[in-house]
Amino acid sequence: MKDPGVVMVGGGLAAQRAAETLRRRGYEAPIRIVCAEPDPPYDRPPLSKQVLAGGAEDESVSYRPAWWYEEKGIELLLGVRAEALDPQARTVLLDCGVALEYGKLLIATGSGPRRLPFLDHANVHALRTLADARRLRAELVPGARLAIVGAGFIGQEVAATARHLGVEVTIIEALDTPLEPIVGAHLGRWFADLHLEEGVRVITGAMLESARGGERVEELILADGRRFECDAVVVGVGTAPATRWLRGSGLDEGGVHVDTCGRTGLPDVFAAGDACVPFDPRFGVHSRTEHWDAAAWQGAAAAKAMIGEYPGTPPLPSFWSDQYGMRIQCVGHPHLGDAVVLDGDPAERDFEALFTRSGVPVAGLAVGRPRSIPALRRRIEGSDRFAPEPKEEVA
Ligand SMILES: Cc1cc2nc3c(=O)[nH]c(=O)nc-3n(C[C@H](O)[C@H](O)[C@H](O)COP(=O)(O)OP(=O)(O)OC[C@H]3O[C@@H](n4cnc5c(N)ncnc54)[C@H](O)[C@@H]3O)c2cc1C
The missing domain is CATH 3.30.390.30 (FAD/NAD-linked reductase, C-terminal dimerisation domain)
Known part of the structure; x- marks a missing residue:
């Protein structure tokens, strides 16, 4: 019987690294990457930086040109969404109706932005994809008033890029200090001051309650009654693993727990990147990181584990952010x-x-x-x- 090869669900960083690693190490069976987005795998960090600033062509963020996938015999199924995993039949059900058989499976569906139910207007943006960056970029004209809900790293990077473009920026953050659960109150204040110095209005300890407007939001209203007029809104209130499609498969749809090699509890099923919750042997905890370095390492590690190689101990989690x-x-x-x-x-x-x-x-x-x-x-x-x-x- 023909080896069905490796199926990767999610065409982002982790899947790209896994595919490259397999081919580089001589893996010859079919590799298929199923990706909900229409674009071939691309790099996300520039989306909130150079791409949003208009300083990078959209194509420049692609990991590889189209011919590379052909040359390596990697089939890209773009614009196709996985809807369910059947581990007994060893298939992934796609939204086009096909049940795709796998020899080994990599779950690399990343994460999706959390949304606020009362903010679904035409000028409300999340920032996860190239399409999101293109839409948001069109709003960032000099003098425009941008409200950013959430002072996490994405919100802060958008604030920095928007200021660079001459946009009036207000950050609305529920916590008393930005990033407090991650870096503590002292450093959190440093981040707030950074943006204040750059001319951003930073409103902390503020609960956003509702929005006024028609098709487009015109004003955000806080629980204490304060109001902020705006031309566009970015919601950056965190992400959740894009793993709901795994419901009923036996895997945790709140983020797939894996060992240091990316193995899940199901035979021949691996997970890597933002969708997984890996075990950190140094600290003895499962911890989801949502950082580029981790997704790249985990993708390569899962690929090595698939072909029987030990990927080594994962590096310490690390990330970077570019602002101002x-x-x-x-x-x-x-x-x-x-x-x-x-x-x-x-x-x-x-x-x-x-x-x-x-x-x-x-x-x-x-x-x-x-x-x-x-x-x-x-x-x-x-x-x-x-x-x-x-x-x-x-x-
Ligand atoms: C704007 C932005 C800026 C960032 N900047 C930094 C930074 O400066 N430093 C840093 O360390 N990290 C940064 N990150 C985080 C880093 O980019 C991510 O950790 C990394 O991209 C995760 O890779 P991944 O492969 O797990 O997921 P992703 O790259 O998100 O890829 C997942 C893919 O799976 C697809 N998908 C989802 N569900 C399905 C489904 N059911 N079927 C098929 N396909 C599906 C998605 O459409 C997506 O294309 C940034 C992220 C963003 C969004």
């Missing part, structure tokens, strides 16, 4: 820290922060200091209290 021409980088799990020590000058946007728990380094954040990250990483990796023995845990 400055790079912010983070490594480790800052939310696990109970203390933070700063070195440098936050007012000059030149500092690093070491997060510790009971005195043991668990994370580092560097602003304007890219060369600090390797040293911070070494300090965290050297803190053996959180790395007793690398544990393998299968979901």
Whole structure:
């Protein structure tokens, strides 16, 4: 019987890395990538930065040109959505009615933006896809009034890009300080001040209650009665794993738990990227990261595991954010820290922060200091209290 090969559901970073890894390591059976979007796999970080700013052609974010997939014998099923997984029949049901058989399956459907039910107007935007970036870009004209709901990293990057384009920006955040659950109140205030200095109106501790307008939102209304007129709205209130299609398959539709190699609890089914909740052997926890570095590593790791290779211990989680021409980088799990020590000058946007728990380094954040990250990483990796023995845990 013919080997049905590998099916990857979700044509983003994790799937791309997995496909490249398989072909590079001599895997010859069919590879099919099923992707709900019409575009071949592309890179998302530029969407809130260069693409939104109009400084990068849309095509420049593609990982590979179309001919590359042909040359490598990788079939792209674009504009096709997976609707269900049947692990007994070893098939994925597609919205075109086809039941696609797999030898091995990679779940790499990423995540989708959370929405607010009373904000579904024509000028309300989320930012996850190239199509989202194109739509939003058209609204960012000089003098336009943009309201950003949520001061997470996507909201903050959109604020920075919009300011660069001459847009009047208001950020509305429910927490008292942005990013407080991740970096703590002290650094959270630094992020709020950063945007204030750049001319952004930052409203914190504010519950958005309703919106006024017709087809387009004209005004946002807070629970305390304050009102903000706007021409466009970006909702950046977090994401949820795009795994609802797995309902009934036996896998967790709230994010697929995997071991360090991307294996799920189902035979020959792997998951990688934002859709998965991987096991971190250093900290002994399952933790979903939603960062580029993790999705890239996990995609390659799952591919190696599919062909019987051990991918090694996952690196510490890490991410970067670019705002106002400055790079912010983070490594480790800052939310696990109970203390933070700063070195440098936050007012000059030149500092690093070491997060510790009971005195043991668990994370580092560097602003304007890219060369600090390797040293911070070494300090965290050297803190053996959180790395007793690398544990393998299968979901
Ligand atoms: C605007 C933006 C900026 C970012 N900037 C940074 C940054 O600066 N630094 C950083 O570390 N990280 C950043 N990230 C995060 C990083 O891009 C993601 O962690 C990474 O793209 C995750 O890769 P993935 O393969 O898991 O998912 P994705 O790249 O999201 O790919 C998933 C794909 O699956 C498709 N899909 C979903 N459901 C189905 C289905 N049922 N059937 C078929 N296909 C489906 C989706 O349409 C999508 O194309 C950013 C993300 C965004 C959106």
